[in-house]
Amino acid sequence: MPVIQQLTVIGVGLIGGSLARALRRANFCQRVVGCGRSESELNKAVALDVIDHYELDIANAVTNADIVVLAVPLGAMENVLRNMVGHLKPSAVVTDVGSAKESVVLAARRAFGAVPNQFVPGHPIAGTENSGVEASFAELFQQRRVILTPLPETNADATALVRKMWLATGATVDEMSVAQHDAMLAATSHLPHLLAYTLVDTLLQADSSEQIFRFAAGGFRDFTRIASSDPVMWRDICLANREAIVAMLERFRQQLDVVQNAIEQGDGFSLKEMFVRAKSARDRNLRTLQ
């Protein structure tokens, strides 16, 4: 028997679509209602059997929902939240998948006046560089980590239900504070994306950029994979997690000063020491990831 009757997914793209697929497969919900701005994308989602039907109006989409998942870019969260005010069932639980949590909490506070007890901020650490419902797949969250950042005022039952939802996708679920989450993601995800975008853009501005890209090897392809991610999503993340990202950027640049100085001084000892340290940390970390 399904755990809930209606799941409403707002933003049926890579993450929202994959979540809907995984929960349908796990028989977690009786039906899935999709909502979004692009009717053609929503029609695709129906055709791909990712959702049962769609609503273009947020109020209609959430009216009968037991769980509402916001899977829109961070910049769209507040507007979406405002549009559901007064239309949710009292028991409805709302959660999101945004890569930065403080900005979503602030958006909820502005939209509802106070953060609703039934709102559970969340973030699945999963994704690919592809976008859109056609890129979604039910296995995306298997053996991935989902972080929930409930607030002191968050209803424990609401958190438990969102946890149950993610466990049904095959993910593991951790809890931490909003600030911890945002600092950690700035380090492991937001900064690497910025560096990859910046590197590609730097090369693009070189005189011989055509040739540069032609001779790029596999290492470059892997290093810059994340620079193929959705620009709107990443613009919003940069704006939403500004402080933590700038703090990480500053630390990175200090370290880059050290490296550049070692190169300029011909200090092979320090360079090797740093490379050995990084390789050993990365190799340990790689084993953890596999």
Next chain:
Amino acid sequence: MPVIQQLTVIGVGLIGGSLARALRRANFCQRVVGCGRSESELNKAVALDVIDHYELDIANAVTNADIVVLAVPLGAMENVLRNMVGHLKPSAVVTDVGSAKESVVLAARRAFGAVPNQFVPGHPIAGTENSGVEASFAELFQQRRVILTPLPETNADATALVRKMWLATGATVDEMSVAQHDAMLAATSHLPHLLAYTLVDTLLQADSSEQIFRFAAGGFRDFTRIASSDPVMWRDICLANREAIVAMLERFRQQLDVVQNAIEQGDGFSLKEMFVRAKSARDRNLRTLQ
């Protein structure tokens, strides 16, 4: 019938070992002699059938060679070249696989007094983050690009033979100047490696580095794959291609200033514009690579 009798590979690691494997499979040479500093590695190479036999002494290893391939870290090139002076057959062709070409040319000039006409600087744009003969495989160079940077004084027949050798591995071969090569590799390979090493090292110094690595996602794994590369090789590359790398680093840092400024100013328009530009260049480039 094999093209040459004896191939001598000095440094039977990932690149040297893969080249030996590919050329044996292609029946390019009658026998392969390996040379290196670690007898246990050379014994592995014999056991793995990568080489026919080995010599620990460079003079002995090159005496009967038709082609000598230097596949040692850049910092070891000059010493290896010095040790072969006076021991090569007059017809022997010498080439290398170093990631920076000017430093190898200078090493050859210092070792021989002048760069020998039979020396063809080369560089296969291929590799993995793994090291050692056990990581080598015959297919490594298939559909990869090899760059040769012959000098004005380089014998055209010598260049033609080295070209033929690389074509036999399944690679394509291009020629360009030493300076062009070094600037291009600084952009597409050396800078990305430095950024990956520096990012991992930055995170390692954070208070919560254990947690940071635990929650790292697939994007981080790909982005930092090259930080698992051999530290000695990369120390040598940084020292050998110092000027081109520092020049690229400066350009990258200027671009990073622009990005950081846009984040601090909340300039979503510029951020999105930059991300769109980079994504589109990367997507074009990705298609080329696949």
